[in-house]
Amino acid sequence: MESERGLSASTMLRYGNTARRFLAEQAVTDGQFTPDSLTGADLNAFLLRECARVSAGSAKGRVAELRSLMRFLHLQGVTPMKLGGAVPPVGGWRFASVPPTMAAGDVQRLLDHTPRHGTVGVRDYAILMLVARLGLRSIEVARLLLDDIDWRCGEIVVRGKGRREDRLPLPADVGEALVTYLTGPRPRLDARHVFLTCKAPHSPIRADLVGDVVERACRRAGTLKVGPHRLRHALAADMLRHGAGLTAIGQVLRHQDLATTALYAKVDFTALRAVAQPWPGTEAA
Template sequence: MNRISPPRSAQQVRSSAEIPDPIADELHRYDDHLRDVRGLAAGTRRNHCRIVAQLLRKKFAGGVVTIAKLSAADVRRFIARQLGDSPSHSAAAQVATALRSYLRYRTVCGDSVVRLSAAISSPVQWKLASLPRALKPDEVQRLLAALPYGRKPRRGYAIVRCALDMGLRAGEIANLSIDAIDWREGTVTLKGTKSRRQDILPLPMATGQALADYLQHERLANPSRALFLCRRESRDIPITTYAVENVIRRACRRAGLPDSGSHLLRHTLACRLVGNGSSLKEVADVLRHRSLETTRIYAKLDTPKLTEVPLPWPGSES
């Protein structure tokens, strides 16, 4: 005869819910490091933590995380399982980047991870092999002609102009505050950017007009100082990075363009600057790249200077 277990008391339920999870605690500390020290965006942090969580739960299975017990063979087997038989370059790069990031964090914690780092091979890709994808001038006109639309037409138009005219990332657009705009000086101050700096950018006239139109005619009175708001559960809250990307993607689809987010518009701005004769240093300053190496890809678009590179063909008049 089966015995019926007595109902658990509230205290027993509470105690079981408070069972410590060392791996969850480790991931929480790692995420804090990525946010506070590395300054990574929320989406990047989630992706890193997701990959690292799979490694830790496979190896330690809910127990204490002890990096000394993690071997190079464990890392290699994990990577092989993640990528399968036909890994793409992007998938391999994501896994390698996340694991290296976590091992750098463990180095800060005092662990020796040289043998583990050596087990992570970099996916092969020729540097600067491809051209940056950007909108052509006629496509830019199609995009702007497709706006404004929807329930928040002025907000959508202003968001697209921030990405297209100023090269702002989706997270930077989401974090804009009303106080960041100096209308008298014609500038925008960015705080908490990817580079963890405070940057002051000029506010283009077209962008300023779009923002002013949104603030005067569409943004409802709200105690929040966030520039862009969205409706959630019958209340207005600051817009999220994900929502900004969706606004741009929907605008691109409406114009019959590639389904892309803010980075497509950043590339478009950079290509326009190069085409107008701006130096790579000037492009790097506008896009706020931490290293000029990141901007080198746009050198391939400077056709007049590239024509000076080839050597004379043998036998031809030089």
């Protein structure tokens, strides 16, 4: 997975956990490990249990993880049949819903209610600025290195999915937030990661801390609790409202497929009303 597909450590851990749980539940008979007796019914039984306890998106992940495991077991000669094709897909249509977003004013409230003093406040404000202004994912914030910031050119290197690297312009207000953190309360360590934990022993932050930062900001601002990805949606919606094209939005959000960006066209209700046709049998409003 690492050498051929370029998957991250966290993704490989998820695949491994699913494989262990599936094999422990379905490939053990009377205390004996018997993977060669696995059938399509075993795959269905496992997925039905998973779908009952996780979201549709997570269930789709289980399908991918299970198919990968089945292909591997067959190639290694552990299972005699190609059971990868027997893993059923999970219903969940890509364009069936409107992506959740939030108003630009609410995003600004989160920033305004984040303290800009103290070790935690200054760090959290810089993290929020990267998420709200550049749409960085949690893992991309955690991976950010000091060498990724090109102050002379005003650019930042983002290390995304599948070892992909993209260069984005560094807005002045985001750069100022980073400078305040780096020249002030950031622990003086040799670590090259930009963001470090505030409590000893100091170390690079984990991706889930970004969610904690956004959650704390929501509590201070008195808004509904959201996750970091909601701010990414909000950035796309705000760019769309200000006339940016889907191609430009896709470049900022670093989508590999323009169809992913096309989902955000559904949130521009003003533009959609201009092209919507009246329902048959009714008068146009």
